Amino acid sequence: MKEKSLATKKTGPLKQILQRRYREFVLIAQDPVLFISLMLCSIFLLVFIFYPIFQTISNGFFNPTGQFDLTYFIRFFDDYYGPQARLVFRNTMTMGLLTAFGGTFLGFIFAYTLVRCDIPGRRWVHILALLPTVSPPFALSLSTILLFGRNGLITRKVLGMSFPVGSNDIYGMDGLVAVQVITFFSAAYLMLRAMLERLDPAMEEAAASMGAGRFHIFRTVTLPLLIPGIGGSILLLFVESLADLGNPLFISGNVMVLSAQIFLAISGEYNYQKASTLALVLLIPTLIVFLVQRYYVSRRSYISVTGKPTGGQHKESNPWIRWTFIGVTYLACLLVVTLYLGIIVGSFSTAWGADFTPTLMWWRLMVTRGIEAILDTTFLSVLATPIAVLIGMVVAFLVVRKKFSGKDVLDFGSNLGGAIPGTILGIGFVLAFSTPPMLIVILLYLVLSIFLVRSLFDKPREQLIVLALGSVLGIGLSFLDGPLGLRGLYYLLGGLSIALGLYFHWGRELKQRGQLLLLLGGYFFAYDLSDYLAMPIATLSRTISGGFWSNAIYQFATYIKVPFQLPPIFLATGLIFGGIFFVKPEKDNWRLALAIGALAIPCALTFTDAPLALVGSPFIIIAAYAVRSLPASVRAGIAALQQIDPTIEEASSILGADAQYTFRKVTLPLILPALLSGLIFSFTRHMTSVSAIIFLVNARWRIVTAAILSEWEQGGISIAAAYSTTIIIFVLIAIGLLYFVTNKLLKDQGSVDITIGA
Amino acid sequence: MFLSLKNLVKIFPPRGGSTEVLAVNDISLEITKGEMVTLLGPSGCGKTTTLRLIAGFEFPTQGSISLDGQRINELPPHQRNMSMVFQSYAIFPHLNVFENIAYGLNVQHLAQSEIKRRVGKVMALVELEGLEKRAPNQLSGGQQQRVALSRALVMEPKVLLMDEPLSNLDAKLREQMRTEIRRIQQTLGITSVYVTHDQIEAMTLSDRVVIMNHGIIEQVAPPQEVYRYPRSRFVADFIGRANFVTGVVKGIEKGILSLEALGQRLHVPQEEERYALDRPITLVVRPEMVRLHEQGGTYTATVRQAAYLGDRIDYQVEIEGQLLDVVESDPTRSARIYPAGTKVGASFYESCIHLLPGE
Numbered sequence A: 001m002k003e004k005s006l007a008t009k010k011t012g013p014l015k016q017i018l019q020r021r022y023r024e025f026v027l028i029a030q031d032p033v034l035f036i037s038l039m040l041c042s043i044f045l046l047v048f049i050f051y052p053i054f055q056t057i058s059n060g061f062f063n064p065t066g067q068f069d070l071t072y073f074i075r076f077f078d079d080y081y082g083p084q085a086r087l088v089f090r091n092t093m094t095m096g097l098l099t100a101f102g103g104t105f106l107g108f109i110f111a112y113t114l115v116r117c118d119i120p121g122r123r124w125v126h127i128l129a130l131l132p133t134v135s136p137p138f139a140l141s142l143s144t145i146l147l148f149g150r151n152g153l154i155t156r157k158v159l160g161m162s163f164p165v166g167s168n169d170i171y172g173m174d175g176l177v178a179v180q181v182i183t184f185f186s187a188a189y190l191m192l193r194a195m196l197e198r199l200d201p202a203m204e205e206a207a208a209s210m211g212a213g214r215f216h217i218f219r220t221v222t223l224p225l226l227i228p229g230i231g232g233s234i235l236l237l238f239v240e241s242l243a244d245l246g247n248p249l250f251i252s253g254n255v256m257v258l259s260a261q262i263f264l265a266i267s268g269e270y271n272y273q274k275a276s277t278l279a280l281v282l283l284i285p286t287l288i289v290f291l292v293q294r295y296y297v298s299r300r301s302y303i304s305v306t307g308k309p310t311g312g313q314h315k316e317s318n319p320w321i322r323w324t325f326i327g328v329t330y331l332a333c334l335l336v337v338t339l340y341l342g343i344i345v346g347s348f349s350t351a352w353g354a355d356f357t358p359t360l361m362w363w364r365l366m367v368t369r370g371i372e373a374i375l376d377t378t379f380l381s382v383l384a385t386p387i388a389v390l391i392g393m394v395v396a397f398l399v400v401r402k403k404f405s406g407k408d409v410l411d412f413g414s415n416l417g418g419a420i421p422g423t424i425l426g427i428g429f430v431l432a433f434s435t436p437p438m439l440i441v442i443l444l445y446l447v448l449s450i451f452l453v454r455s456l457f458d459k460p461r462e463q464l465i466v467l468a469l470g471s472v473l474g475i476g477l478s479f480l481d482g483p484l485g486l487r488g489l490y491y492l493l494g495g496l497s498i499a500l501g502l503y504f505h506w507g508r509e510l511k512q513r514g515q516l517l518l519l520l521g522g523y524f525f526a527y528d529l530s531d532y533l534a535m536p537i538a539t540l541s542r543t544i545s546g547g548f549w550s551n552a553i554y555q556f557a558t559y560i561k562v563p564f565q566l567p568p569i570f571l572a573t574g575l576i577f578g579g580i581f582f583v584k585p586e587k588d589n590w591r592l593a594l595a596i597g598a599l600a601i602p603c604a605l606t607f608t609d610a611p612l613a614l615v616g617s618p619f620i621i622i623a624a625y626a627v628r629s630l631p632a633s634v635r636a637g638i639a640a641l642q643q644i645d646p647t648i649e650e651a652s653s654i655l656g657a658d659a660q661y662t663f664r665k666v667t668l669p670l671i672l673p674a675l676l677s678g679l680i681f682s683f684t685r686h687m688t689s690v691s692a693i694i695f696l697v698n699a700r701w702r703i704v705t706a707a708i709l710s711e712w713e714q715g716g717i718s719i720a721a722a723y724s725t726t727i728i729i730f731v732l733i734a735i736g737l738l739y740f741v742t743n744k745l746l747k748d749q750g751s752v753d754i755t756i757g758a
Numbered sequence B: 001m002f003l004s005l006k007n008l009v010k011i012f013p014p015r016g017g018s019t020e021v022l023a024v025n026d027i028s029l030e031i032t033k034g035e036m037v038t039l040l041g042p043s044g045c046g047k048t049t050t051l052r053l054i055a056g057f058e059f060p061t062q063g064s065i066s067l068d069g070q071r072i073n074e075l076p077p078h079q080r081n082m083s084m085v086f087q088s089y090a091i092f093p094h095l096n097v098f099e100n101i102a103y104g105l106n107v108q109h110l111a112q113s114e115i116k117r118r119v120g121k122v123m124a125l126v127e128l129e130g131l132e133k134r135a136p137n138q139l140s141g142g143q144q145q146r147v148a149l150s151r152a153l154v155m156e157p158k159v160l161l162m163d164e165p166l167s168n169l170d171a172k173l174r175e176q177m178r179t180e181i182r183r184i185q186q187t188l189g190i191t192s193v194y195v196t197h198d199q200i201e202a203m204t205l206s207d208r209v210v211i212m213n214h215g216i217i218e219q220v221a222p223p224q225e226v227y228r229y230p231r232s233r234f235v236a237d238f239i240g241r242a243n244f245v246t247g248v249v250k251g252i253e254k255g256i257l258s259l260e261a262l263g264q265r266l267h268v269p270q271e272e273e274r275y276a277l278d279r280p281i282t283l284v285v286r287p288e289m290v291r292l293h294e295q296g297g298t299y300t301a302t303v304r305q306a307a308y309l310g311d312r313i314d315y316q317v318e319i320e321g322q323l324l325d326v327v328e329s330d331p332t333r334s335a336r337i338y339p340a341g342t343k344v345g346a347s348f349y350e351s352c353i354h355l356l357p358g359e
Helices: A014-029 A032-059 A082-116 A122-134 A139-148 A153-158 A173-198 A201-209 A214-243 A246-251 A258-267 A272-295 A319-347 A361-368 A371-401 A407-419 A422-433 A438-456 A460-479 A485-507 A511-543 A548-561 A568-583 A588-607 A618-643 A646-654 A659-688 A704-713 A717-747 B047-055 B097-107 B112-125 B141-153 B171-188 B199-205 B223-228 B233-238
Strands: A349-351 A355-358 B003-012 B021-031 B036-040 B062-067 B082-085 B159-163 B191-196 B208-213 B216-221 B243-253 B256-261 B264-269 B280-285 B290-293 B299-308 B313-319 B322-328 B343-348 B354-357
Touching: A032 A272, A032 A371, A032 A407, A032 A422, A032 A438, A032 A568, A032 A618, A082 A122, A082 A173, A082 A214, A082 A258, A082 A272, A082 A319, A122 A173, A122 A319, A122 A659, A122 A717, A139 A153, A139 A173, A139 A246, A139 A319, A139 A717, A173 A214, A173 A246, A173 A319, A201 A214, A214 A258, A214 A272, A246 A258, A246 A704, A258 A272, A258 A422, A272 A407, A272 A422, A319 A349, A319 A717, A349 A717, A361 A371, A361 A548, A361 A717, A371 A407, A371 A548, A371 A618, A371 A659, A371 A704, A371 A717, A407 A618, A422 A618, A438 A460, A438 A568, A438 A588, A460 A485, A460 A588, A485 A511, A485 A588, A511 A548, A511 A568, A568 A588, A618 A659, A646 A659, A646 B082, A659 A717, A704 A717, B003 B047, B021 B047, B021 B062, B021 B216, B036 B047, B036 B199, B047 B082, B047 B159, B047 B191, B047 B208, B082 B141, B097 B112, B097 B141, B112 B141, B141 B159, B141 B171, B171 B199, B191 B199, B199 B223, B208 B223, B208 B233, B216 B223, B216 B233, B233 B243, B233 B280, B233 B354, B243 B322, B256 B280, B290 B313, B290 B322, B313 B343
Parallel strands: B036 B191, B036 B208, B082 B159, B159 B191
Antiparallel strands: A349 A355, B003 B021, B003 B062, B208 B216, B243 B256, B243 B280, B256 B264, B280 B354, B290 B343, B299 B313, B299 B343, B313 B322
16 A cells, blocks of 8 residues: 655755745735734834843943943952842842742632632632732832831831831831732732632542542642642742832832842933843843743643633531631731722821821822823823734734744743833833934834835836835935924825825825825824814913813823824834735836835835934833733733634634624624733733833823832822822723623623633 | 546645645545535545635645636635535534524625525524524534534535534434434535545445545545445455455456465455466455354364354454454354354355455
């Protein structure tokens, strides 16, 4: 019989590998929508994740004049600075380890109690355990100080303790670790709970049938099966603890840790080289743990986390054990409740520590003076949310459904930005986008322009002509921003598109495409005109006497302009892709001429003004938000897509539905819950993030978390508490909205079991 | 020909460290209108890939597919006018039974009354009446299977594709659905391609069976022919059970081949004249083609194993050092069991033996 079949070719030399890569690429390029999404995601990752991180790392090796310089690395080893520097590193590690083990321990107790101990009020305990994930990172330090500090409500008022100089107070390593444990144990709880629920009871029953006692089973069966979960949780908490900036700033007292030191290097000394060096020192352990977690621990799990929870779980039968666990859990819950009440009470107290008379003073101050920060934060968080979720869903889709090289890079990169300490990203953003990063800009333009000419023309000669003429014309146009000003250039481009649009509409009777051009022209005009729309509103706000409405309306005037005054380079990226679809139906000379135009305009926009010099603009904050929340969206998307059997989409397709109909009627309804929870997770992460954006805030764009920090530094404890309460309330409203919407939306679908197709 | 595959080749590009995979290796197949053809073979033989090529979920690396005289190689699935029943059923979990079945008709924007009529008709055909409003997760496995089938049937497709549609059902239900599918297929006269690795399904369902192995077609023939006259050792082994006995051609005379096997002369009727003298030959001896006797017979055999199964007895006997499977299902003979170690006589039903060239 024949054995020639199933011949497989061996992996060939480099040339073959490259050819294969190219073929994969061509396969994806067959679907233009998919290919463009892939390009946009890659650009986003390159510009806003890889490049800033690279900047942070490399900056530590060069002094401000640009010479190679290892000063701050050497300081870890010399005799003068060394002891202090090494102490900071040791402190950081101590903090990380204590928090990791403490948080995992507490998380395990919660998980075991909720899964096995039949605790009364299960639902409420679960909600309380998740509360720390939705509050700003330093909310708990704030209330810990309010309650247990030197002038704390409990320490001073209730217990009557006093703290002479030198006595052990809440500040320092002990307080810091305690607060971090409560802040981060939720993650450990969720991971371990998921594992415990999926633990097959048959394994424990098998052990019991062989005569093993309860404790013996726990030690030899349950615990080893949970080891991957426990290990994963320890690693995760270690990283979270190292990355945390808010709590160390508030409560670490004289104990210095790396994240706080980085912050002080910038905000105190304005020394970016030192900050970058320290950032690298912090990045190394974080990255190691991230990689270990990603490529080692997650693959050693004995328990599949994808299946459904197995049915009946063992309940803890020994009342002593059961009530010990329940008791500890209740105590921890009590602590959480007290801490959050502390924040709320703190925001209503006249002068904390001295005068506890209830007052609305701080809230009044917040909604007048502080309303700007609250509105800005909410506005930018909301804007960043769909961006993060969209990119996240596209990345998830590509990772789950498509096969191509570089998929791992995409997956890794999208997680990286959220996994590394925010301070590192923040420094990178400042370094990367203070002045135009011309290398990146040119690279970006090359990729986009080559993509444009390659999608429109087959012959190399035509491709070159369009590329050359379009670029020259575009760069020529971009120089006009000198004499005309940027606004003048926009009027010129707007005028051009409107003229062309009119010609298309009436001259060539191509109504739809003419209208598109007219819209584009209008958009160009709106760049300047939006100022004239915003101005009267701003003026109006000044006529109202100072206070909430005055400030709110003034802010609103600024927000109107944001969508019309995008950085030109963002607009250029969009126009390149739009241009391809616009020029495609044309033939011959029209095609050549329009293609040159479709390249020249984005080219002019790319190089005009100061491309990608985003520091000071709202867009850099939006980008930082999106980068930070991207992993959550990607994970939500991957989880949702993995549960949908690809044959469900194929079934739709063979029944006559095209890709677009299939997406609308099948894929979208099925991933909707994930999409919604991605939205909420992202929004929450934006509202509560501090470390990544602390260096990016400025006088025009204020962020609540930064405001809390500065109020705190100036001693405004109560107003800081009021701010924190507001953020928590906003986030809770968003989550409530999610539950409401999902229940409404999913009601008519019954309880959808997404795994049914599998 | 209605549906024709010509020299189809499908190579999957390498992914994640593995090399290129040649899944379908130059196959050609002609299917007539109204015919039911089964693609049968072990896992990894390329049968599912072939089906997915016909459906349009994969595009052939080489070769062509045509339907009704029209080349459809590049046509995406939704324009092919086929429908498919998936192994996993792929029922839309967010739609109820009626909406699931009506999905394809809604895509075509038919009038609601027309949709109602056609869905109703098909639901009656597969006996699903009254379940219109049920959610998919409230259905039993068999009902889900019927929903998947009627969703495909309601489209009145040119070709109905089925990818192991019964593999998720338990044995009883599978048997019942098997007859059901054949009944519906014949009632509607619908051209069907059915993929399975279960030979019983293939034998009972199809007009013709296509046996595939390692990406190539080993044989295309009606079920009887496949069993009686396998074209290769693989087919003989895959369909039913077979003992392979090596022999040498000793004489050719008036359609009777005289050969020597296991030390004895046998006379096998043979129409084909492709066997030369003194050449080795393989005898395909099905277990039911061997008869055991208390005494006499062509061979002397030793019983090695005997298993009583009620309707038959499975023996393993040794003749001249070779082990052969033997089935005794004649009720007048199976009353008596030869225990292991017994020496018995054995003979072949020579007229039923099929020959393959070579060893």
